[in-house]
Amino acid sequence: MGVWQIAVVIILLLLIIKPLGSYIYHVFSNQPNKTDKIFAPIEKVIYAICGMKKRAPMTWKKYAVSLLLTNIIFVAVGYMILRIQQILPLNPNGISGMNPTLSFNTIISFMTNTNLQHYSGETGLSYFSQMAVIMMMMFTSAATGLAAAIAFIRGVTSKGKTIGNFFEDFVKGHTRLLMPMSVILTIILVGLKVPQTLEPSIKVTTLEGAKQVIAIGPVAALEAIKHLGTNGGGFFGANSAHPFENPSPLTNVIEILAMWSIPASLTYTYGRFAKRQKQGWVIFGAMGILFAAFLALIFISESHGNPALTAMGLNHSQGSMEGKEERFGIAQSALFSTVTTAATTGSVDNMHDTLTPLGEITPLSLMMLNTVFGGDGVGLINMLMYAIIAVFICGLMVGRTPEFLGRKIEPKEMKLITVALLVHPLIILAPTAVSFLTELGKGAISNPGFHGITQVLYEFTSSAANNGSGFEGLGDNTAFWNISTGLVMLFGRYISIIALLAAAGSLARKQPVPETIGTFRTDNLLFTGILTGIVLIVGALTFFPVIALGPIAEYLSIR
Template sequence: MEVLQMAIILIIFGLLCIPIGKYIYKVSEQEKTFLDPVFNKLDNFIYKITGITSEEMNWKQYLIALISSNAVATFIAYLILRMQSFIHILNPNNIGNMSQDLTFNTVISFLTNTNLQDYSGESGLSYFSQMAVITFFMFLAASTGLAVGLAFMRGIAGRRKKLGNFYQDYVRIITRILLPAAIVLSIFFIAQGVPQTFAANKTVTTIEGKLQDIPLGPVASLESIKLLGTNGGGFFGANSAHPFENPTPLTDAVGNIAFLIFAGSTVVCFGYMLKNKKQAVVIFSAMSILLVVGLAVCYKAEMAGNPVLSNIGLSQSMGNMEGKEVRFGVPLSALFATTTTDTSTGAVNSMHDSFTPIGGAVLMFNMMINVVFGGKGVGFMNMIMYAILTVFICGLMVGRTPEFLSKKIEAKEMKLIALAIIIHPFLILMFSALALIMPQGVSAISNPGFHGLSQILYQYTSSAANNGSGFEGLGDNTVFWNTTAGIVMLYGRYLSMIILLAVAGSLSAKKAIPVSIGTFKTDNSMFAITLIVIVIIIGALTFLPAMALGPISEHLTL
């Protein structure tokens, strides 16, 4: 039954990706959909008041539009969080201003779709901030990521020399994809008992005769886009382990599907963009295999529990239940943890710091490779980056000039791909090393030894992968951690976007090469297997030494 629970959720996700992927394609290419009579008027109104035109952009223009619009939103959000106590709108609990370093971390975190939280939402933000900054940035970051992903697809598909119009992509993704889905999911969450109110916190008397504050707020609206946008930031500090964010097993299952669905549908959209569904099946299959293998290892590790407890005669028939809720148990906790780290969501329904060393290592490795569905558009781009690398390596082995999607892969593209691959481990490993030699970094460790290294490694891995989950035993709300994690999140998001858009721009300008008998096919099972092997080898070669000093060593000492 435990395996069946996980399988049903994953099967529903896979089936829903097909129609939703086709719909995303139609939205991206401005083809006719059944919702046009409503959304055409809305979009045209937005274009009129903002001055958005339909002129297409090259990759540099697209990038400038993206960065400039994100920068303006960042400045406004920073001011709001720094002036919470002076903004009396929707602040019934009289929440004060955020500190300078925490504001920097929070704004960068939500801007980059990371949603790493070094604050507790119920005590750190007013309702106005939760909506005007946090919820709005969840739409902004998800739409930005998916827009870049669609532009990248247009570039490598090679059907036109320009990548589209960023502002049109941004608006259409919000109005036609994210907002309608978020409204429907919000209504579902409200029906399941998730609060949606502007009332102040309630102080009640418990059955023990003690007073307790019950936090409230506009939770359902944030919760829906948090999951659909692979954002992950919670209204409350406990995130989706909090009964007000995730009250029932049904909300847990639907939430799991919600943060998988658009990430998987992006791959299906790619197949329609290419007019080659087999290519999308290969990429989707490679991602799915990596997801299922990671889930199996994590689930088995958590069910095995801690051998130290078994050795002293304590039963672990339910597996390792530390940090997990009984209503979800090991299977749904392992599934949620695996998929949230695969999709760069970062929402949690259990505490990852309490997972077994091997279970925690799986979650860490998911973010280190950062290609299994990933965030909106970005995970897909990372997997295509590895696909191009696979073609290049295979081309070297047989002495042919590598080709991908009928385009020659030459020195310029491979230098950019190599740089994109190197940036991710550089950010993770160099900043982890910095934290380990700085007193401000080491002092945050709550569990010394191998697990302490894992806490630091996980924090920067999560930041670089724009995931946002954490080993929450780490005391990270300090100037050092807020600043360094903010820098890693910023570079982890935008450097890879810049490089991969440059790759798309380069490929879009090239002429297609006719397919010949010597062309290396990238739409069959052999390529899928080769792609998986390359991803694992690159990930292992890059991160195994650090993993050996953290979770692997911890496991061997149990």
């Protein structure tokens, strides 16, 4: 039954990819299309207010600076709101302002599309902060990632043109994609019993006579953009395991598809830009192979249960149900964990801290690779980066100048791609090591031994991958963890984006090289296999030793 549940969701995704991927292409191709009648008048007003009537194409440097400055302004405004939320409207529960380090961590987290939460949403934020900061940044961070991805796609596919105009891409990402889809999804979720209200928390008397406070709020609207924007921050501390955020198996499937659909469909969009749809399916195929392998690992591990409990005769007949919701079961919980870390969403419908040791490898590995679908745009960029690396290696092996989509890959592009490739493991492994050298880091660990290593490793991996899902069990709301993970989130988001935009700008300026009989093809099954192998080899060489110290060692110790 579990396998069939997973299969149905995957089939639904496959039905979504082509129409949504084509729609995204039409949104960002800047060619006249039918959607202009609906959205162009709205966008004209926005452009007029912002003084952007003429939206000239940008160089990669101007595109990157525009992206950074826009994000900086949102960070400044959002930080101030969090600090003074106690005096702002829509605070019926009287929640006080956040302290400085937690405000820093939260605002960086949501601007970088990470949504790591060192606070509990229902007690840490007013309704105004939830809407004006959290939801606002869920839109803007997702639109930023989309804009960067489209710019990179233009760089590798356009014929001597620029990578576009950031502000135009940013506005269209909101008006034509994220907002319309969020409105539709919000209405669906409200119809499926997800709360959407500005009323204060409900105070009730239990059957035992005790007083209980039930938190409510504008949950459905946050849930919609949280998943569509691959954000992941929960309205409640329990995230999508909370029955108000995710009340039924049907809403669970809808949320899985919501966070998976845009990242997966972008592979089809890429094929449309390349004017060769096979290119898009090759990227999707490599992502799909890696996804299926890691999904199988977590599903089988959780289905077999905890080895230690099995030896004691205490294992659950359905597998390891610790930390999981009965209404979802093993299959939907395993699929949700795989999708949320593959798509770098970060929402959870079960606690990853309670996964079996081998099951823990799946979310960790998917965030470490950061190429299997990824967030809105970033995963595609990273997989295209690996595709260029694969072409470069194959070119060296046959003694031919590497080419990708008719562009020569030269040392300048490889240096930029190498920077993006190396930053990711550096900002995961270095802070993890530093944390074990100081009591500020070690003091937050709640589990000794190998599991404690995994707690720390997961926190920095989630931050670097801009995922935001918590392993839980780590006492992370301290100055040390707020500042360290905040810096990791910043570096993980912007260093790679800037480096890859520079590579895209360099490729866009090159004159196309005509294909010959010796051109290495990148649109067939052979290249799919090579690309998958390159991702696995680089990932294994980089991260296997630290995974061996955590989940693998834990498994061997309790087997």
